[in-house]
Amino acid sequence: MWPRETSSTKVVDEGGGAPRAVIVIDASVTLAWCFSDEASQSTDQLLDAVSADGAMVPALWIYEVTNVLASAERRDRITPADAGAFLDDLRHLPIVVEPAFGDWGPANLVALARQHGLTAYDCAYLDVAARHGLPLATQDRTLRSAAQSAGVTVVGPEPGRLSPRAE
Numbered sequence: 001m002w003p004r005e006t007s008s009t010k011v012v013d014e015g016g017g018a019p020r021a022v023i024v025i026d027a028s029v030t031l032a033w034c035f036s037d038e039a040s041q042s043t044d045q046l047l048d049a050v051s052a053d054g055a056m057v058p059a060l061w062i063y064e065v066t067n068v069l070a071s072a073e074r075r076d077r078i079t080p081a082d083a084g085a086f087l088d089d090l091r092h093l094p095i096v097v098e099p100a101f102g103d104w105g106p107a108n109l110v111a112l113a114r115q116h117g118l119t120a121y122d123c124a125y126l127d128v129a130a131r132h133g134l135p136l137a138t139q140d141r142t143l144r145s146a147a148q149s150a151g152v153t154v155v156g157p158e159p160g161r162l163s164p165r166a167e
Contacts, residue, residue, distance in 0.1 A: 021056035021096045023049065024129040026122075027064035028139040029156055034069070034078070034086045038139075042157035046137050054094035056134060058124035061097065065090070098128055116146035126150060 025046065032043035069083040078086075112123040122143045129136040135153035138144050147154045 021054040021094075021132070021134065023053075023055050023155065024125055024132070024134050024136045025050060025055045025057060025061075025095075026125045026136070026138040026140065026143065027061060027068065029137045030061070030065055030090070031068050032139065034082075035072070040157050043139075046156055050093055050095065054096060055137075056096040056098060056128055056132060058098055058128050059100040060121060060124050064121065112146075112150075116149065118142060118146050122146070126152060 023046075029043060029046055032038040032040070033047050066087070069078065069086065072078040073080055073083055106120075108127055109120045109123045112118065112126055113120055116123070116126070118126065122140065125136060125138065125143065126147055128134070129147065129152045130150055135155045136143075136147045137156040138147070138154065139157055144154050
């Protein structure tokens with residue numbers, strides 16, 4: 001985990017005035033910042049980019065992140081104190097959380113799932129990136145492939161090709 005001092009996580013204001021975001025991050029990238037065995041130079045660079053320039057996530061992102069943290073606690077992979085500290089660090093990153101459904105509705109998720117063979121969860125990330133014209137950072141092979149097929153730029157480490165951190 002990292003100590004960071006940045007602006008607070010924000011929820012998109014549907015009336016405008018949303019904080020700036022330059023990338024969509026998924027839970028696989030986010031959790032690499034917590035677990036050193038999942039981290040790489042690339043995920044560290046993504047953390048630096050998010051800290052400096054902001055990111056956008058669908059509303060389900062925090063549920064995915066906290067589910068993995070709770071599971072990791074049960075398996076003694078992380079302590080409750082470390083999980084809490086990580087969540088507090090996330091809260092201080094300039095991350096824009098898009099509401100679950102705006103005027104576009106869930107039908108778009110079903111269409112994306114049908115077209116790309118993804119779960120609705122993964123489609124939420126793809127949908128946010130596509131609608132906002134932002135690149136997507138993921139370590140998930142299937143989501144990465146679907147995003148590329150949909151014309152969404154994909155950034156971050158290719159699964160299975162993680163470069164170790166430069167210590």
